[in-house]
Amino acid sequence: MAANLQSLLGARDYVHRATNPKYLEMILQEHLGIINIPIKGTSDIFGLPKNKKKNRCLDYPCWDTSRVVLQSNNGSDYINANYVSGFDGIRKFIATQEPMPTTFDDFWNMIWQENSNIIVMLNGTRQKSQPTSQQYFSVNQDHTILKEFIIKEESIRMKAHYIYTELTICHRSSGESRKIHHFKFLDWLETGIPDVKLFLDFLLTVNKQDQHYFKQALLTHKFLPGPIVVHGNTGIGRTMAYCVADMCLYSIIRTGSVSVPSLILNARQQRRFSIPTLNHYIFVNNVILYFLVTIKSNTAVFFELRSHLTTTDACLF
Template sequence: MVSTTTWYVCFREETYTNGPNVRPVQGDGGITPIPDEEIELNRPFILSDAQKSFEEKSADSNRLFLMEYDDIKKLSQIEGRKRTTNAANIDANKAKNRYVNILSYDHSRVKLRMIDDDPCSDYVNANYIIGYTYEREYIASQGPLPGTVNDFWRMTWEQSVTIIVMLTKCKEGNTDKCEHYWPDTVNEPKQYGDIVVNLISVSNMDKFDINIFQVSQGDYTRTIKHFHFLEWPDFSAAVDSTVVIDFIQTVRTHITPEVKGPLLIHCSAGVGRTGTYITIDYLLQFVRDHDLGQSVDIFAWVVQMRKNRVSMVQVDKQYIFIHRALTELIDRKRNGLLQSQDDTTILNEIVYENTAFQSDDDEEEEEEEDEDEEADAMYENSMKKVPDEHTTEL
């Protein structure tokens, strides 16, 4: 990272007011009218009251949680009308988007260095996301497509990324979620454009893998750690919060002062599981560094993330999961189980043992969730010229 000064995110008091002309807006969960009403942006609560707040909002089939999340979607629709996605919609770039409705906002997109003065060569489907300490603490990215793997590695190199967090399997069921973008075999390097990636270590930690890469461009080489979480089904929060927090804590122990670039976080679309991970990572740091009399505002945090990338924390179940994870983080703090920043070298010193663009179908894909629950649909990109069909959500 590039700064030693803690950077706190401050949300100013603010409401969004819709004008009298109500019109259908394509947004989260389909086309819905935005009512003419004020939506309160700031909804803080005291950390010590987190369990009580969770129980109150969970009552009556999560009624208050669902109301809050519906407000997030309304605010996101309003925000989306202010933002442009011009680069993502250039004809030469359309095939680089895994889903046609998950596009990078222009103002926060990660720009690659141009190749041969080609203005389209700077596009990758990824956005900077603010963090607990830095304004560009994270990059939220879609999982690479066969045709964008080289761009993914260019982004990693140019942004000085040394930690990648992958939250999806490459294939889930019969659905391709992410191209396998690293070598299959240890010490058999592969070239991606002008970047060479050598897998030097693979460690299976039961719920996740840690891959260590030596990545080279020309005469320069750096080490990149790849944390691959294996237990989180797409479009859901069907995962144990304890397991997720343990994973996030493990990753955080590797974030030493030598880590200069942002953390690169991705799932398939780079919005649902990715946004959930980033939020819990933020909360882990916040709870670690503050007493329980301080207040936190998860609602405002999610709205803020969505100003930089569409649909972050993509379904209401993930929003509820974040609040559940917060109660566990607070319990860990009370029991002295949250590692301080001074402990980040502990796991980093461990030596890991080696264990070893789209078809023409343009259907809107909707995930089958629990009865009567409407989730945010993502539409697969029918312009990608790749051999296999990509269907799905996160």
């Protein structure tokens, strides 16, 4: 059964499709169709010998065309990170791998260079049996001193399913400092999928913070905030499921319809091998279904998201 990967579904049709007895088979065929479409592009910079130690996994190359190019003086402009557009805004996200000790400096250079105010970490865990991630900033209000920056934890708030940390990044040469908001989601194991309701609440919380910075910049005529930096482990599974779920929600809110496969195909042109597993694909679809079937009891959420500004709206101010 060949899947139509370009068809748009309205909200009612999307929900109705999930009642089809062959729904899971349809989802499987869609995902197979997506991952079997070859995407042309190069990853030459990723493959340079000097950059190999900067890649967490050599099985997932980083596209040349969409990669973040570091503007530093250390002789290398490479970081395993790609710009990813939102549904109606270019470069809403930067999808990247989890920083390693060898790339901590590059990671924070990117945050500063791109004027990013928000970091979303998706590979946090509350289970002691799970491996802990590399901590790229010190906790307990200590300082992380890097070559070009000092990172300090200002405050931390423990929520039911995520940890919110406010950081200050200070440029050592100029003395300029900025606030960074770090959101660490706790309920997404690498081999599973999280609770859809908790995830949607988390995604909306991050978007509210992003909108705060966006509107503040427009009103004060300052530079618009940079991309939301999103990472899990390799930056292609959980990371891109987060980005694509966001795209799908805004597609529904702005147009009343969505094509999950076409949005993923577009995402795979920006971050190679995005949404590699069926679990990730099912999860994205579950997020959309949950949003649609609960929208009548959450109309405030719908209208809040609908009012969100994007980079294409900046010309109105």
